[in-house]
Amino acid sequence: MPVDLAGVPAEPGVAKPDPMLVVDGVTRSFGGLHAVDVRHLELQRGAITALIGPNGAGKTTLFNVLTGFDRANSGRWSFDGTPLAGIPAYRVARHGMVRTFQLTKALARLTVLENLLLAATGQRGERMVPALVRPLWKSQEERNRERAEELLERFRLDHLRDAHAGTLSGGQRKLLELARALMVRPTMLMLDEPMAGVNPALAQSLLEHIVRLRDEGLTVCFVEHDMDMVMGTSDWVVCLAQGQVIAEGTPREISANDEVIDAYLGKQHGSPVREDESR
């Protein structure tokens, strides 16, 4: 564990020694449904925080709001001291908080290398004034290529640089999504179900990549609804249910937390137990 969270009490909304992201009173409703209602939440710098919760708990909605892809109804949050409420996604990314996205059909038609270079857009080479100054633009393009090659090697995708992204296996796609997010050198990585649809061996390798990124100083937050998946990897676990943070703690504390267990079991075994069954 890079930062000692072991002494932090396992309580919803608890303060962290060095928070990177601080969330206050964030709500998001759809009609009458309160999808997100987070009173206070802090994510520790340099740690891997897993955001867990049963289906429909509000994990993705909270992610979308915090990263500027959706709007909160109320609340504020700051990233590394910068208030981010109302800031659009591309500017959130410029502040260093970047989220992964599943490869769309359009991206699947591009090569792996093109995917990476496209992910770097919005950097200097794309902006108006430097774009007119050819040497500057050129050096930015070269830097992007260097970065892309570095990431291809890191994720062992270098032999696939000219393959169409659509031909990659599920696990390779997940690596490409991760590499795309890293093109802009974020300080915080937000991963929405990075292991979804990936076989267990590859999921393990993805988790190892994530741990390595954390060890290099990146702050990571990932959404996952499979509790087992987060246990060996995360430094801290936040559990959402019905939009609210119902528990926080180390993986060990969370796996023994009755409210968390109830939230999961309540969802999976939603129908009331018949009397004869309960007996």
Ligand SMILES: Nc1ncnc2c1ncn2[C@@H]1O[C@H](COP(=O)(O)OP(=O)(O)OP(=O)(O)O)[C@@H](O)[C@H]1O
């Ligand atoms: N655009 C939307 N319009 C209406 N309701 C929505 C919308 N987005 C999410 N919801 C609802 O908000 C609630 C929270 O959904 P969300 O996708 O954030 O949950 P989740 O925890 O990510 O679930 P899962 O693990 O199944 O992905 C759900 O009841 C969902 O149906």
